[in-house]
Amino acid sequence: MAEWVTITGDGLTAAINPLGAELSSLRDAAGRELMTDADPRFWAGRAPILFPVVGRPSGDVIRVDGREYPMKQHGFARTRDFAVVDQAADRVTFRLTDDEGTRVHYPFAFRLDIAFRMERATLSVDVTIANSGDVPLPASFGFHPAFAWPLPYDRDRADHRIVFGADEPDELRAIADDGTIAAGTRPSPLDGRTLTLRDALFEKDALVWDHIRSDRVTYGASDGPQLEIAFPDTPMLGIWTKPGAHYVCVEPWHGIADPEGYAGEFCDKPGVFAVAPGASRRIGMSVTLAG
Template sequence: MADLVEITGAGLSAAINPFGAELTHLRDGQGRELMTDADPAFWTGHAPLLFPFVGRLNGDVLRLDGAEYPMKQHGFARRSAFTLVEQDESQVRFRLEDDAGTRAVYPFAFALDAAYAIDGATLTVAITIANRGDAPMPASFGFHPAFAWPLPYGEPRADHRIVFAADEPGTLVALKDGLTASGERPSPLDGRVLHLSDAIFADDALIWDGLASRSVSYGAATGPQLEIAFPDTEKLGIWTKPGAAFVCIEPWHGIADPQGYAGDFRDKPGVFEIAPGAAWTCRMEITLR
């Protein structure tokens, strides 16, 4: 395992693993851990970066321009070694560039930058994906941070909830075997509040597509809260494994394949294209309040 790279600010500290450029620890000013314990009995991830797609591909195959490329769920970035580009006390930037291995499964020249910066009690994660090739590059991207459930402030696990910034009256995306399915899934929201329990995750992740909210707050009804802001996306996944000590709050710029999808990757739901020489950006902000 690579040595973690640490950054600090007035109200938070963070540690990032260059392997996957993955946020591994986020601690408050008293050193209390806000991220998952990564218990291998449940899930060993912390906050993987999902690229070049989000979720599963039908048959675990990326179909592009008549060719087929095998690729597992959430793409290869989370299992790739990033290069440390720059660092100071409160910020750091990592980069993943294409190589022979990536081009064998995703035939594009790219640079993926992940920048982490702490300002007071806010951690900002800024993503830049640059197309270094001479043809349009299709891609998706997602964040996948796993926060401690319960948070380390003495409130019971059962009292934790997620509160949406706006009303979300619609239904959720249905899933089957990790792929989006026909039909709709009833929303478990109580007004703007998602009361967390193992039972609501019995049928996999909760997925919203077409959110009005651009932030949610997570925590117990009393005590400190984490606000997760995602100004650039209208998709959100919330997931855990029943019994685990984490909950993932995942802003996505993409979504899993529909069941039976056999079309081109460029045409799949949630894919955007980056023009030659251009770059695409997004960010997520995590604030302790």
């Protein structure tokens, strides 16, 4: 098992596991943990990278040129070892490239770089998806960080909320029993721009916005330190936990689970983008500790 790689800024320290290039710890200057306790009774994940799919494919397969390829929920990147290709005290870049194992699930040539960088009290994560093949590369991508709920600042769990950066008037997408996206919608639980966190919100799985107007949210108790999570490149958002767990996931996505019963081509499903041969696409996220 590879050792986690640590990077440090003036106000934050992050540790990343090369397995999945997964952000596994984020601590403030006093050493207080801002991420999940990864209690296996609920979920042992921390911040998996979602590639080349976000959510569950219908029947756990994707279809490329009429052929089915096995693909589990959220893809395979989170289970693969990434190589470290650049490292300094305040930054590190991890890389995954296609190989025999990935092509069993996803018959494309690609390079996936995940670059973590600290600047003062901000952790930036910049993702580059490059097409190293000679046909268009269809893909989705998502972040899945799990932040401590409550944050370690002596505020009650019930006082925590997520405040959106813009008005979000739309209803949310509903999740089917098999984890795909159901045909209907569910009412928005927002009060203005504020989502007051409570376990009952997640009894039917994640909250899913398939068209998000905000490019950032702020998380924390109203009178305590806040985490500002910015996601300028992703048009969808999931928020999720399991009732009773000590985390809440804020998940910027460029992609979404299959529509219930979907049997079409992977390149045609909602949320999939195409990268031209020799080209690349960048997707970024940042987390700032404020207050």
